[in-house]
Amino acid sequence: MPFEQTSEIQRKMYDFIEKYIKGEGMPPTNREIGRAMNIASTGHVDYHLSMLQKKGWISRQEKKSRGIKLTRPSKPQGVPVKGYIAAGQPLDIFSEAEDTIDVGPSLLDPDTTYALIVKGRSMIEDHICDGDYVVIKPQITCQNGDIVVAVHMQEGVSGSATLKRFFQEKEHDRVRLQPANSELEPILIPKSVWDREWQVQGKVVAIFRNCGNAA
Amino acid sequence: MPFEQTSEIQRKMYDFIEKYIKGEGMPPTNREIGRAMNIASTGHVDYHLSMLQKKGWISRQEKKSRGIKLTRPSKPQGVPVKGYIAAGQPLDIFSEAEDTIDVGPSLLDPDTTYALIVKGRSMIEDHICDGDYVVIKPQITCQNGDIVVAVHMQEGVSGSATLKRFFQEKEHDRVRLQPANSELEPILIPKSVWDREWQVQGKVVAIFRNCGNAA
DNA sequence: CCCGTACTAGAACGGCTATTCGAGTTAATG
């Protein structure tokens, strides 16, 4: 195995630590690790922990009992729900935060990621429904086909935002904001106007739908 | 102060423990608590911890270093992903857990709630896609129209599960498991067979879709 | 004044913890 230098046992050890923290609410002691992994010697555990530390998987606080921290915490964080996003006509830009939802570990940057509540059915054919939460990762660039939050800046006004698929149509020198609803027409914006008046605020990285919890 | 019997210092101690856990990722030791609160004696700390425990604020694991847990954790919990659920043909019953996803605070009972990964497109018209996570709240009863996990028990075999809308058709004395895909036929089960061979395992309370996080 | 409750200090104990050291194994490389 001449490429990545983290052995099987170290990976398993990391997994155990991760699970232990999740289950017990605190990191395990070296001895507990050894017991769980059938390692007879505490020095042995220390050795592998040093390796994990050197490779950057964990950090340790010297001499402190249970002094292990995961450097890539998989802990998912809540993201704030910033308001509503129009999937139909551009809606007034989202109002203030009112709640948070929790998203999976695949979504990073809990500091900047946020969520919006979808209004309307214009993305229905992409199976994004009225009332769904869309999780937005802020970015100003995007690729063709991405589902994005597009903001229309109008003179001085704070702007209005809409949820659409983004397509750059070079042959027509324009941007197409495409709803996923055959009853609706795309928004076509000449490139010159786009640069002045529009901006991509972020792209959709996840969708969350609450189906009701009532008995 | 003749009403609630938790003294100032104990309240402060609880706050410190809460903050310490938040900051350090593990509970503090008794001595660390003492240092932080200007308490000279470890026995003294132990005394107040016993009080907190007796009053139900914390729980402790005997003799275990940092063995303090908050009994009213404010943190929302993740739910385990138990495997795959067929939205088309009934699939072998879900395999073992492999991951967890985190869901919003609106979903309670993190102990019993779990998630499944949808396979197939039979619920596509309800905007549940292949690869979506469905969050399941276990319950054996459900109402007409609920989207449920229906398990088919066959002699001795562990069973197979499928995701469908549930309808009790009294006029035909049968149960209809209705896919949300006009190309597919419902599963019709006479009431007598239903009771013997089928069981509702839970209903869908939320849906989560990961749209990819790539740049 | 006595008594109970709440709190504080200090010391001591046995067990647990992290860390280090010396020594050994295995497998791959040159």
Add this chain to the structure above:
DNA sequence: CATTAACTCGAATAGCCGTTCTAGTACGGG
């Protein structure tokens, strides 16, 4: 074969940890 890297064990050490014990202070009621 010698060397190296990765891994394993057992033992030892110094210090940390939870817990318990004795002793004390302050306060409020009876």
